[in-house]
Amino acid sequence: MSTRERILETALRLFNETGTATVSTNHIAQALGISPGNLYYHFRNKEEIIRALFERLFALWDEGGSLPADRPATLEDLQQVVRESYRLLWEYRFVYRELVALLRHDEHLRQRWLEVRARGFDGFYALIDAFVAAGVLRLPDDPAVLPRLAELVWLISEFWLPSVEVSGEPMNPAHMEHGIALMLQVLDPYIVKP
Amino acid sequence: MSTRERILETALRLFNETGTATVSTNHIAQALGISPGNLYYHFRNKEEIIRALFERLFALWDEGGSLPADRPATLEDLQQVVRESYRLLWEYRFVYRELVALLRHDEHLRQRWLEVRARGFDGFYALIDAFVAAGVLRLPDDPAVLPRLAELVWLISEFWLPSVEVSGEPMNPAHMEHGIALMLQVLDPYIVKP
DNA sequence: GTCTATATCGCGATAGAC
């Protein structure tokens, strides 16, 4: 692995462990066993490291969020998308922990974030809408229900993990499944039972 | 106002604006127009200031979270509780933005947080349960539904505000009402219509 | 590409005068 990539791996680990504020460029270099000067050869500063980690996360999102194009999507597919989203958020958990501060500190990063996030939400919205069209879900006439359901599912997929972290319990796979159950609870009253 | 209280007010404002990490004790003293030495007379360090701010938030929660004892609670009461919760979270918005890092850094604070949070969740659970008992809500036989609904309502009341912040739009009262609507969306399928 | 050495800066914290 290239030095640049090893810097990113180490930074990600340290950021997840104790946060970007307490982890200095010196810490990263020392944990990796290289000199501070060497690190500065690869990245101009800590901000650039953070940007690069965000871009890696964005790329993973774009890979994992897609659905099978050859058949109609099922509720299983929705679960799978949310499960994958949880997994990535866990791997990059420093991101959501510090998101507001990080975006405030870096306008360029903020623009990128808003773009990628909007794409992600549109995907969720289209998915729920497709379920309605396919008869998997039956919604009431009120046209406000669909957007609200999409927002709720999105909110859960973004914040379930931080919610568990705040509770103080160590994260485990059962927590992930519980988050899936909460998401399904929101949709359950509208699921057309066979 | 005492100097101690003015320090807390200034620290709260600065923490909300740019986060605890970038705000030093020097910054707080300078913004307030006192000397760094004076600040250290009132607080041993920044950690103590943060603890004091958390305690102020806890006290406000305990005040605002109670329901009228002289009559059965209504869905209006639930909305009011959540609305008040949003207001406090906005006033102390640095808390949720940095919660995981702050609790990790201060074990004492973490214990206090878990205590207060558990009380708050129990209140929500009891409230939803009371609605079922009073016939305002009718739930299916599945005993897992009640706890899931309580968790969802709780999740929304905790994370709706951070969710709006992350979206990049400036906060406004309409966002608060939209958060209320999302919470009601979760309960709506179970509300007994007259 | 990687190292060592170093310059500059600001933070946290304390001592002691008033």
Place this chain on the structure above:
DNA sequence: GTCTATCGCGATATAGAC
């Protein structure tokens, strides 16, 4: 209770040898 002065430390960042 509030101030000034100051010390020690660690972080960011760069220069220049290898």
